[in-house]
Amino acid sequence: MVQHITAALAGNPNCGKTTLFNALTGARQHVGNYPGVTVEKRSGTVKSGETLMDVVDLPGTYSLTAYSPEELVARDFIVDERPQVVINIIDATSLERNLYLTIQFMELGAPMVLALNMMDAVKKQGKTIDVDLLSSLLGVPVVETIARTGAGKHELIQRTISFIREKKEDWTPLHISYGPFLDPALGEMEKIIQEQKFLTDRFPVRWTALKYLEFDEQIMAMGQQSGGDVHGRLTALVKEISDRCMQTLEVEPDAIIADYRYGHIAAMMKRGVVKRDITRQRIHLSDTIDRVVTNQFLGPFIMLATLYGIFQVTFPIGEIPMGWVEAFFEWLAAMALVSIPPGFVQSLVVDGVIGGVGGVMGFVPLIMVMFMAITILEDLGYMARMAYMMDRVFRMFGLHGASLMPFIVSGGIPGGCAVPGVMAARTLRSPKEKLATILTAPFMNCGAKVPVFLLLAAAFFPENAAGVMFGMTILSWVVVLLVAKLLRSTVIRGEATPFVMELPPYRMPTFRGVLMHTWERAWQYMKKAGTVILGISILIWAAMTFPGIPEDLSSQLQARQTAVEARMAAVADKSEIQLQLHEELVSIENQRAQTALRYSFAGRLGSFFEPVTRLAGFDWRTNIALLGGFAAKEVIVSSLGTAYSLGAVDAQASDSLGSRLAADSLWSPVTALSLMVFVLLYAPCFVTVAVISRETSWKWAAFSVIFNTSLAFTLAAGVYQVGRVLF
Amino acid sequence: MSARINLRKMQIHQTGVIRSVKATGELGRRIRDMGLVPNTEVQVVGRAPLKDPVALRIMDFTITLRNNEADYITVEIKED
Numbered sequence: 001m002v003q004h005i006t007a008a009l010a011g012n013p014n015c016g017k018t019t020l021f022n023a024l025t026g027a028r029q030h031v032g033n034y035p036g037v038t039v040e041k042r043s044g045t046v047k048s049g050e051t052l053m054d055v056v057d058l059p060g061t062y063s064l065t066a067y068s069p070e071e072l073v074a075r076d077f078i079v080d081e082r083p084q085v086v087i088n089i090i091d092a093t094s095l096e097r098n099l100y101l102t103i104q105f106m107e108l109g110a111p112m113v114l115a116l117n118m119m120d121a122v123k124k125q126g127k128t129i130d131v132d133l134l135s136s137l138l139g140v141p142v143v144e145t146i147a148r149t150g151a152g153k154h155e156l157i158q159r160t161i162s163f164i165r166e167k168k169e170d171w172t173p174l175h176i177s178y179g180p181f182l183d184p185a186l187g188e189m190e191k192i193i194q195e196q197k198f199l200t201d202r203f204p205v206r207w208t209a210l211k212y213l214e215f216d217e218q219i220m221a222m223g224q225q226s227g228g229d230v231h232g233r234l235t236a237l238v239k240e241i242s243d244r245c246m247q248t249l250e251v252e253p254d255a256i257i258a259d260y261r262y263g264h265i266a267a268m269m270k271r272g273v274v275k276r277d278i279t280r281q282r283i284h285l286s287d288t289i290d291r292v293v294t295n296q297f298l299g300p301f302i303m304l305a306t307l308y309g310i311f312q313v314t315f316p317i318g319e320i321p322m323g324w325v326e327a328f329f330e331w332l333a334a335m336a337l338v339s340i341p342p343g344f345v346q347s348l349v350v351d352g353v354i355g356g357v358g359g360v361m362g363f364v365p366l367i368m369v370m371f372m373a374i375t376i377l378e379d380l381g382y383m384a385r386m387a388y389m390m391d392r393v394f395r396m397f398g399l400h401g402a403s404l405m406p407f408i409v410s411g412g413i414p415g416g417c418a419v420p421g422v423m424a425a426r427t428l429r430s431p432k433e434k435l436a437t438i439l440t441a442p443f444m445n446c447g448a449k450v451p452v453f454l455l456l457a458a459a460f461f462p463e464n465a466a467g468v469m470f471g472m473t474i475l476s477w478v479v480v481l482l483v484a485k486l487l488r489s490t491v492i493r494g495e496a497t498p499f500v501m502e503l504p505p506y507r508m509p510t511f512r513g514v515l516m517h518t519w520e521r522a523w524q525y526m527k528k529a530g531t532v533i534l535g536i537s538i539l540i541w542a543a544m545t546f547p548g549i550p551e552d553l554s555s556q557l558q559a560r561q562t563a564v565e566a567r568m569a570a571v572a573d574k575s576e577i578q579l580q581l582h583e584e585l586v587s588i589e590n591q592r593a594q595t596a597l598r599y600s601f602a603g604r605l606g607s608f609f610e611p612v613t614r615l616a617g618f619d620w621r622t623n624i625a626l627l628g629g630f631a632a633k634e635v636i637v638s639s640l641g642t643a644y645s646l647g648a649v650d651a652q653a654s655d656s657l658g659s660r661l662a663a664d665s666l667w668s669p670v671t672a673l674s675l676m677v678f679v680l681l682y683a684p685c686f687v688t689v690a691v692i693s694r695e696t697s698w699k700w701a702a703f704s705v706i707f708n709t710s711l712a713f714t715l716a717a718g719v720y721q722v723g724r725v726l727f
Numbered sequence: 728m729s730a731r732i733n734l735r736k737m738q739i740h741q742t743g744v745i746r747s748v749k750a751t752g753e754l755g756r757r758i759r760d761m762g763l764v765p766n767t768e769v770q771v772v773g774r775a776p777l778k779d780p781v782a783l784r785i786m787d788f789t790i791t792l793r794n795n796e797a798d799y800i801t802v803e804i805k806e807d
Binding site (some may be wrong): 062063065067091093094096098100107126250252253254255259260262286287289290294296297299301384389391392393395401497498499500501502503505630 | 740747749754762763764774777778780787788790791792795
């Protein structure tokens with residue numbers, strides 16, 4: 001008979017937990033979210049003989065307080081799901097700090113197996129760990145592992161299974177002494193809790209008392225809801241003891257609790273768990289690297305070079321498979337053109353479905369390459385160093401050192417993409433700073449905005465095109481930082497989240513870990529493209545197609561076309577006249593496209609908004625292009641082409657459109673500047689909006705659409721009005 | 728007996744033992760979760776290019792702390 005067991009994988013961030021999880025479960029894993037929070041939930045299965053073990057990878061945490069969603073999720077999982085065993089992974093190179101979490105799991109009473117990870121690094125540091133002694137001191141099985149190579153994983157599985165089979169008693173919470181100050185108070189509280197059966201169905205008695213002493217918000221709220229006078233009695237006791245602590249020791253009870261927990265660990269260590277080879281005073285390799293890499297003078301240069309290098313490498317590499325994907329969708333479109341008779345169905349399939357989804361899927365290779373680079377930097381430990389170096393600057397604007405990477409990826413160096421940029425903000429552990437980063441990253445100069453700037457710069461500022469591009473980049477950074485400051489002092493106001501952060505030792509990323517992580521991100525994105533984005537593509541296609549050209553205009557064009565065709569039939573092949581007539585046909589076709597667009601819903605919407613957008617110098621044609629740009633900013637140039645009856649203009653070769661615009665009396669360098677400012681700042685494309693909504697909530701996604709567009713319009717109108725007066 | 732100073736005032740490569748941590752609330756909790764508790768030995772291993780934050784080595788790992796967070800910590804400097 002197959003035996004089913006559930007195991008929770010827990011540990012500090014950077015302890016190799018994910019690597020071990022990958023080694024244990026292989027490809028049999030599932031990524032989702034914990035209900036109600038954006039914390040990732042990974043689970044997988046391990047099969048060993050007759051046993052099927054469901055492994056849930058809890059988020060990496062240092063502690064089990066109620067301050068971060070990660071910690072709450074980990075704690076709730078243990079309490080509510082009551083897994084048969086918690087596999088606690090420990091970075092053996094910093095045993096003491098890692099055991100702090102272990103102790104807290106044991107105080108909850110969870111049955112536990114300890115995996116001492118990174119044993120290879122321990123040896124390199126000239127240390128030895130007495131595993132048997134540690135095991136007997138803690139009273140739990142301890143297994144040595146090296147997650148990177150998979151060493152020890154079979155023993156870990158075996159020991160875990162036999163531990164569950166042999167274990168007799170139910171959960172037995174660890175009892176630690178918290179000293180002469182707190183122990184009597186704890187005893188008194190325990191008595192009350194025990195007598196009244198207060199929350200005892202969920203938590204161990206002493207644990208509830210401890211959480212009250214620690215002012216744990218979640219537990220205290222639960223206590224209040226449970227009714228009765230126990231909550232009141234406990235809070236009164238806590239108030240009393242807390243006052244006494246402050247008077248005599250000048251600290252709060254939670255500080256004393258932490259001291260005693262560390263004291264408990266230190267006492268175990270004193271028994272000789274870790275032995276150091278003192279004959280070799282080793283300098284840590286990481287410290288040596290850091291002396292150069294985070295050096296006060298060299299550090300910033302190395303960081304800039306790294307970021308610039310990533311861009312130079314990822315975009316050309318990403319473009320190659322991007323070309324394949326594009327070619328595939330072009331082929332698909334060609335097939336559809338042949339096999340479906342002309343008409344609305346053909347147009348829907350070719351322009352709506354294939355065009356829309358293809359445009360979005362085209363980003364997949366870029367996202368994969370970008371994420372590969374980010375994952376490598378993260379696993380290497382360099383990401384934390386960049387956050388460390390940049391924190392002072394970003395903090396002035398209410399952001400965090402770790403905001404740098406999302407900004408850079410989004411287009412802080414022109415050519416990025418806000419989609420992976422917003423996703424990169426996941427590495428930020430501070431909720432307010434993360435939200436501000438996600439909301440401002442789309443202002444960056446992404447690769448899809450660049451063709452618009454190139455077109456307008458070449459047409460209106462031919463002598464200074466490079467200067468214009470540089471100016472737009474600077475403008476994007478200024479807006480990002482100022483808007484972040486604005487948001488952090490209004491809608492996302494609040495204290496800076498403590499920066500206390502680990503600088504993990506430099507480590508080589510594992511090939512498998514990088515690939516799995518990259519694939520996961522790409523897959524999440526593709527799933528989005530398959531659902532929401534397909535719907536919106538069809539909607540935008542319909543808005544730009546229906547209701548079609550009015551009958552009388554259509555027949556006029558048809559009559560002209562028939563006339564030209566008749567003349568063509570009359571003249572000889574390949575003659576001068578034939579070519580001329582052919583051009584005339586093309587121009588009629590373009591005019592038809594322009595007219596169709598003008599009379600479409602999008603066109604009507606564009607005309608409807610014209611009185612307002614005139615303030616910024618935009619006519620109905622520009623409006624249509626900007627509406628299309630909401631689907632993807634790449635669409636702006638091609639829609640402008642259609643609106644100016646040049647056919648769909650290729651964004652890479654837009655000279656004809658440029659000269660057409662430069663010759664138009666409605667256009668001036670001021671209009672061009674105003675449009676550039678608007679394109680830089682207005683609503684993120686809908687793929688980005690979808691990602692923002694995934695990473696935060698649909699409310700913030702809606703906010704970014706409305707807020708960004710309002711800001712963009714205000715600034716663009718300002719540029720246009722001031723510019724018209726000056727020039 | 729050596730001097731007790733604020734963690735912010737420590738020089739790079741200086742070593743000391745934490746004597747008190749006065750931070751409360753979330754900051755206090757995070758500081759303690761990372762092992763910055765009284766009687767722990769700390770060494771300043773570096774400072775960011777703009778002198779803030781500071782990188783510390785404690786119990787065989789490295790953590791970073793902003794200067795205004797370091798203000799809550801008093802250290803007794805070890806004389807060489």
